[in-house]
Amino acid sequence: AQKITQTQPGMFVQEKEAVTLDCTYDTSDPSYGLFWYKQPSSGEMIFLIYQGSYDQQNATEGRYSLNFQKARKSANLVISASQLGDSAMYFCAMREDNYGQNFVFGPGTRLSVLP
């Protein structure tokens, strides 16, 4: 079964607007971490933001924030004030304490920022 689901294969957003990229996950482990990575066309994987399952508050890192809804098992990435350089693939990933501390990735969402 898919552990990480990203239902939006592609998204478009106008420059300077906010965009939400969806991520839902499946785990029975009470201790897990959720991560978002950005992959520009050059191919490298860039860490953006982390949310721990025990965190009481939603994570924020600059223009990135995570809308963490634990009961719904969702961890959506919100990018505010989109920039052209935000155009990339975005991957949601999860790491569980009881699963060998491996990272499992979702299929990704390709974000295109329009001028």
Place this chain on the structure above:
Amino acid sequence: EPEVTQTPSHQVTQMGQEVILRCVPISNHLYFYWYRQILGQKVEFLVSFYNNEISEKSEIFDDQFSVERPDGSNFTLKIRSTKLEDSAMYFCASSPEIRNVGTANTEAFFGQGTRLTVV
């Protein structure tokens, strides 16, 4: 800032040949990973390595694949007899160990990747 380095950045090999992809993880990290990404597709887990042995491996990681940490700094992925479908970007990653990933950021630090092309 410490980083994971991978060599080569691009490798072209003939089908049936052996290839070794090399990685230098971040020195104080304890977990090491290989992932692959077929062009434009999802990032697939291959293997994780901890305490000098494989801790997890996926169905992709069959007998044609092996990993080694030969000298305490390098971490290598060997494909014994490459197939056309092995063509992909291969990422090495490392991360610190934490007993409770729900409370502390233990992101995976990725290398730049090795693009393997099997012809």
